[in-house]
Amino acid sequence: LWNANNIIEDSLIQIRQLVGKEAVLLALSGGVDSSVVAALLHRAIGEQLTCIFVDNGLLRLNEADQVMATFAQHLGVRVIKVDAQARFLSALAGVADPEEKRKIIGRLFIDIFEEQARQLNAIQWLAQGTIYPDVIESAGAKSGKAHVIKSHHNVGGLPERMQLKLIEPLRELFKDEVRQLGLTLGLPAEMVFRHPFPGPGLGVRILGEVREEYADILRRADAIFIEELHQSGWYSKVSQAFAVFLPVRSVGVMGDARRYDYVVALRAVETIDFMTARWAHLPYELLERVSNRIINEVNGISRVGYDISSKPPATIEWE
Numbered sequence: 239l240w241n242a243n244n245i246i247e248d249s250l251i252q253i254r255q256l257v258g259k260e261a262v263l264l265a266l267s268g269g270v271d272s273s274v275v276a277a278l279l280h281r282a283i284g285e286q287l288t289c290i291f292v293d294n295g296l297l298r299l300n301e302a303d304q305v306m307a308t309f310a311q312h313l314g315v316r317v318i319k320v321d322a323q324a325r326f327l328s329a330l331a332g333v334a335d336p337e338e339k340r341k342i343i344g345r346l347f348i349d350i351f352e353e354q355a356r357q358l359n360a361i362q363w364l365a366q367g368t369i370y371p372d373v374i375e376s377a378g379a380k381s382g383k384a385h386v387i388k389s390h391h392n393v394g395g396l397p398e399r400m401q402l403k404l405i406e407p408l409r410e411l412f413k414d415e416v417r418q419l420g421l422t423l424g425l426p427a428e429m430v431f432r433h434p435f436p437g438p439g440l441g442v443r444i445l446g447e448v449r450e451e452y453a454d455i456l457r458r459a460d461a462i463f464i465e466e467l468h469q470s471g472w473y474s475k476v477s478q479a480f481a482v483f484l485p486v487r488s489v490g491v492m493g494d495a496r497r498y499d500y501v502v503a504l505r506a507v508e509t510i511d512f513m514t515a516r517w518a519h520l521p522y523e524l525l526e527r528v529s530n531r532i533i534n535e536v537n538g539i540s541r542v543g544y545d546i547s548s549k550p551p552a553t554i555e556w557e
């Protein structure tokens with residue numbers, strides 16, 4: 239019988255048998271899968287687990303603080319937080335091409351992760367939040383079935399390069415099972431039911447060149463959208479929702495003053511598998527409230543659009 243408690247009990251035994259007294263390293267992103275792995279491994283082996291969390295400057299508003307609060311303060315997991323905002327921003331300076339940005343972000347993440355790992359001694363294991371659909375997807379990719387429209391980064395290839403043994407405790411589980419496990423392990427519901435967030439983060443939601451100023455504006459607009467989705471009960475009805483920064487300027491008026499500021503687009507989609515998606519038919523009143531709040535509260539934005547493109551032909555992300 240499938241039951242989160244049974245799965246956890248079995249996993250704890252297996253993990254302890256496999257790992258023994260050895261040390262395990264995990265790249266914690268704050269997403270559902272790596273978070274559940276962190277909580278599970280922490281319960282199984284406590285201090286033998288070290289997590290590395292990289293703040294790349296492309297995270298959502300307060301995201302780094304929330305991850306640290308949940309894992310380091312609340313659960314007592316050993317988490318090394320790496321403040322790498324400046325490194326990512328300077329590596330991305332002048333780069334506008336989406337795939338180029340993805341490569342830079344992915345590579346830099348691996349470099350930083352390896353640097354950190356080298357400073358720790360005697361790590362034998364690398365833990366990853368691979369879940370069953372990832373296993374199937376990469377099998378498809380090997381047989382040539384999957385076409386790469388966008389390169390999706392995880393830390394694939396790292397275990398061999400770093401000569402570490404790989405532990406993937408969620409490898410046989412589906413997403414909804416992973417969520418149940420997370421709740422049972424005491425992770426907050428906001429974390430467990432969070433929409434997926436791409437590895438390159440705001441790096442692919444700021445069109446063209448990434449700048450700190452754009453990221454700051456986008457974070458605030460995105461936070462308002464997400465807050466209003468929660469308030470109205472729509473967050474859980476859509477599969478993914480976010481704001482996109484468009485580096486074009488548009489004229490507006492505020493009081494007596496003329497504004498000439500940037501534009502954000504809102505995107506919300508409904509999908510089962512993220513391979514096809516329908517744009518969410520959010521109520522006009524909700525869109526109106528979000529738009530008013532963004533224009534009034536976020537300096538630097540003068541206009542808000544709503545993306546009514548479905549996938550295909552449009553992708554979910556704008557880049």
Ligand code: XMP
Binds near residue numbers: 434478553
């Ligand atoms: P697209 O834009 O391809 O997105 O329709 C489908 C799903 O994949 C996510 N996505 C990414 N995830 N690295 C990731 O880890 C990436 O480079 C990336 N690009 C898109 C997207 O957020 C959506 O859930």
